[in-house]
Amino acid sequence: MTLVEIHDQKTWDSFVSAQPRASFQQSWAWGDFQISQGHPVKRFIFDDALACQLIYYKRRFSGYWFAPRGPVFAQTPPQGSNTSPALLREEGVLSGRRALFSSFLTDLLSQNLPGPALFYRFEPPLSIKDAENLMPMRMRRNHAMSPATTALIDLTKTEDDLLAAMHPKTRYNIRVAEKHGITVREDAWPEDIDAFLKLMQETGERDAFTPLSLSYLRSTFESLKIEGVTRLFIAEANGKVLAASMVMAFGDTMTYLHGASSSKSREMMAPYALHWAAICQAKREGFKYYDLWGCNPEQKSSFYYKPSWEGITRFKEGWGGERINLTGTWDLPMNRILYRLAFPGGIWRG
16 A cells, blocks of 8 residues: 655646545645645555545644545545555455555654644545544544535536425525526626625624635635636525625535625525525536535534524425434544543544
8 A cells, every 4th residue: 555645736626626525624726725724745556445534733833634535535546556455345445445544644643743633633525424433442422523424416416306206495595596587607706705704704703603704705705717617696686685605616526615794684585595506507507416514413412412593493394405423523633631631521433
């Protein structure tokens, strides 16, 4: 098995984007954006069957390496992979994946990456079933960084089938928005990002949450737009912007990342027109999935259940997507005693 650091965008994105439900957080563009924010980035491919983009976050006395929605496992080990095909044949998919991940961790930790690291953090984009016992016993489940449960809309369906899968109230609200003359377009002018940020601030104040800093959101949009990853969808009527969303387009997936709406004219149901237009656009462009990016798991007893997400979960459930429970966020401490002091509680594998 070989661990290779990748310095070429084409090589990296060709591997990552080829995997089903590709995550923008493992794209080269996302890594470059993090570098622009002052975070070192390392990218590795292991045995031609696993890719992992790690971002370093410095803290007061230490720091950590984080692979958001990573590592990414190849759906089918490529021809020429040294050992993973044999592992999969002899031990089965789950066992082979465990062995691959364990070997990757061993080689990764031997790299002595720069910066003091209290722990390494991973979020394999695998369902709980597909990631059964993937994590080594020394790892600890932490609170989710990226959403541990999401809702995916299958864009290979016809538009009629997509509408039929929705909750009746969602279909009704789409028609209400059409009746009120809501139109949706992609950003065309520099002032569109200003309108989006203004709505984000308004939404946070109305719904009593603190959004990401406006400067960070602006940087996200401007940096990744150059690479064709970030887009804005704008819903308006009578010359007024009523709702807007920032989406990420990468691989086979368009992901709804941030959304905001005006407190005015809410009876016009602009957010419903906004999402339906984005879903239809993603389908026209050949994307296979529209990822609604975060909702609650079914069980309130789940480690990742958030009472504050109940409203947004109902909204997202209405679109008829499949709820996917991912394996979540896991930490590999370098010093277990210090780690326990920094992060008391949690769930340990062993």
